[in-house]
Amino acid sequence: MSSEPEILTPPPASRAEVQDVVEQAEGAYVPSGPADWIRDSLDQHPGDHPASWFLGKEFLLWLWWKSETAYGAIEVAPMGAVEFWIDDRIQFRTEGDQPQVSDLKGGQPTATAEARSALIAGKTVETATIGVRVGEREYTFALKGETLELAGLKVPGEVKDGLDERIYERMFLLDEIVAILDGLFFVFAEERLHPDFRDRTLGPIREWIAKP
Amino acid sequence: MPLLSGAMGARRYRVIADFQEVGLRDRLLDRLAEEAFREPLSAARGGENMGWVTLTNLCDTDFSHDKVLFNQYMAFSLRMDNKRLPGKLVKALLDLRCRAWLAETGRERVPGPVKKEMLEQIELELYPRQLPAVAVHDICWDLSSQTVWFFSNSNKANELFRMLFSKTFQAETWPIGPLQLLAGHSRSAEWVPALDQIGYADYRPSGR
Numbered sequence A: 001m002s003s004e005p006e007i008l009t010p011p012p013a014s015r016a017e018v019q020d021v022v023e024q025a026e027g028a029y030v031p032s033g034p035a036d037w038i039r040d041s042l043d044q045h046p047g048d049h050p051a052s053w054f055l056g057k058e059f060l061l062w063l064w065w066k067s068e069t070a071y072g073a074i075e076v077a078p079m080g081a082v083e084f085w086i087d088d089r090i091q092f093r094t095e096g097d098q099p100q101v102s103d104l105k106g107g108q109p110t111a112t113a114e115a116r117s118a119l120i121a122g123k124t125v126e127t128a129t130i131g132v133r134v135g136e137r138e139y140t141f142a143l144k145g146e147t148l149e150l151a152g153l154k155v156p157g158e159v160k161d162g163l164d165e166r167i168y169e170r171m172f173l174l175d176e177i178v179a180i181l182d183g184l185f186f187v188f189a190e191e192r193l194h195p196d197f198r199d200r201t202l203g204p205i206r207e208w209i210a211k212p
Numbered sequence B: 001m002p003l004l005s006g007a008m009g010a011r012r013y014r015v016i017a018d019f020q021e022v023g024l025r026d027r028l029l030d031r032l033a034e035e036a037f038r039e040p041l042s043a044a045r046g047g048e049n050m051g052w053v054t055l056t057n058l059c060d061t062d063f064s065h066d067k068v069l070f071n072q073y074m075a076f077s078l079r080m081d082n083k084r085l086p087g088k089l090v091k092a093l094l095d096l097r098c099r100a101w102l103a104e105t106g107r108e109r110v111p112g113p114v115k116k117e118m119l120e121q122i123e124l125e126l127y128p129r130q131l132p133a134v135a136v137h138d139i140c141w142d143l144s145s146q147t148v149w150f151f152s153n154s155n156k157a158n159e160l161f162r163m164l165f166s167k168t169f170q171a172e173t174w175p176i177g178p179l180q181l182l183a184g185h186s187r188s189a190e191w192v193p194a195l196d197q198i199g200y201a202d203y204r205p206s207g208r
Helices: A015-028 A035-043 A055-069 A113-120 A165-191 A197-210 B024-034 B087-105 B112-129 B154-167 B178-183 B188-195
Strands: A074-078 A080-093 A101-105 A125-132 A137-144 A148-155 B008-016 B047-053 B074-084 B133-142 B147-150 B172-175
Touching: A015 A137, A055 A080, A055 A125, A055 A165, A055 A197, A055 B024, A074 A113, A074 A165, A074 B008, A080 A113, A080 B133, A113 A197, A125 A165, A137 A165, A148 A165, A165 A197, A165 B008, A165 B074, A165 B133, A165 B178, B008 B154, B024 B074, B024 B154, B074 B154, B087 B112, B147 B154, B154 B172, B178 B188
Parallel strands: none
Antiparallel strands: A074 A080, A080 A101, A080 A125, A125 A137, A137 A148, A148 B008, B008 B147, B008 B172, B047 B074, B074 B133, B133 B147
16 A cells, blocks of 8 residues: 555645645544544544545546446446446536536436536536446436435335335335445445555546546 | 335434343334424424324324334334414514504604514414424334434434434434445455545546
8 A cells, every 4th residue: 555645636725625634644544443443433523534525526436437438337246247327417516615516417418528528627526316227127316425325216116005015125225226336335445445546547547537 | 205105315324322122122112202293382383393203194103013113124204394484474564563553652663672572473373374394204224234214315304313313212323424334344454544545536637
């Protein structure tokens, strides 16, 4: 693992914020061990760690990249091959006190020049509508990068009657899509936290963004 | 009711509590009943009022096993009422009464305390005729994994839910986000220290 923090960009608005992030990334937050970290982090203020404001957003960008370069399918244990794609909406924003928000809706927004320009300009992906297919089941939902919170989740439910049955089916489907998302996030984490992240992932993503 | 039909928007939390297993389900139902939604004592009052109701009927607070417990799931709803008066109507009525008072007394201005009393009187007259705005958010608590889903993306609703959940069950709810997922993974010993070494990567093609 490289001891140097990666370059921070796009920079937050204030110098204080940048300094704060750099200082923490350099090791101000030093847990005494995973168990302590878990106790520390699973509290009511997850935003305390600097990675909390970018990790989920980078995950959305990674999903987009993978959906276009890995034939949109990844093995996620124990579900097997999972297909995914960015659906009909994606939101970008710049960091800072007066952020600029780009909201691209309809059709295939990721195929537009605006979407590519946003990445070239260093905008972060805030929210994206994502489609996922596993076996015969297809889901669509909006995923908020910072918290990985689901919104507008449409599940392929079939049960119409019976309170118990509807709860079991809907919770099964919710658990399934969340397990898939968690699985994808762990694949991302594996790459993101790998010592060779720059060469193995960052470089190819930059090349993908640069492609016309 | 997103738990039963339609699109879902939800946040998930880990429930942190030291529950004794024996008789747990009955105790949870009792606690639910203690913080059940109740109509305010006076209809002539405004403001927010909230409490638990059953999943299928926002007026039902009879928390029997068959309405709440579904195998490992405990499903119920949070009802949040908010009774407010239309500001423009209150202002218009107050203005009319001020005019009438001025005409009756021959004075030039309505003193503050008199105006305040008029306002209270208007509220007393209007609140009993006003119905609250009613919001209901579903909850599904997986007792086997101690994960609870709150079916709303509203920050305010989530805050109120966590507050009432904590009060009701003496249990904390911790949001599950990206970092919590990593911390809970079997490879957390490797990943968590690595998190401290990274910053937001520069993905721009021109980046360093």
